[in-house]
Amino acid sequence: MRTLPHTFPHHARQLVALVLAGVVMGAGSGALGAESEAEAKSVALEASCKPNKVEAVQRFVGNNPDIVYKITCQNGKDLAVYVRCQGRTCFLVR
Template sequence: MIGLLAGAFMGVTSGATAAESEAEAKSVALEASCKPNKVEAVQRLVGNNPDIVYKITCQNGKDLAVYVRCQGRTCFLVR
């Protein structure tokens, strides 16, 4: 029973972290003159220090997109 509760708690905390990193990724895209339209996780590594790469399509242009990598809540533009 305790193991089930711990597993449920871990799932909630990792989901909150992903939402926080997505918000940070959108902020990085805005700084790069890209108004976020669609956010898609294209690479995800889980563990103690989660690492996610987001492809963010921009409203500025139909084929314009930026890639943002987040390690925890620290995000940066991938060139």
């Protein structure tokens, strides 16, 4: 019976390790995205915009993730605000 090192060539094992690392990193950034989305909603509320729909319109990845959200307000049909989040720090974009 063949063992794992004989079944998978060296490059295939490296590929599996890279894919698993990407999945783990992706799960972490998803959690950060959810946290920053909640922060973005609170910034919108402070700007007198009751959040209706939240949409990420721009993402920058790296050591300091940066996301710009477009938040549609319930107050008016065409009213929306843009909120930029760097990590968990969010501010209104003018």
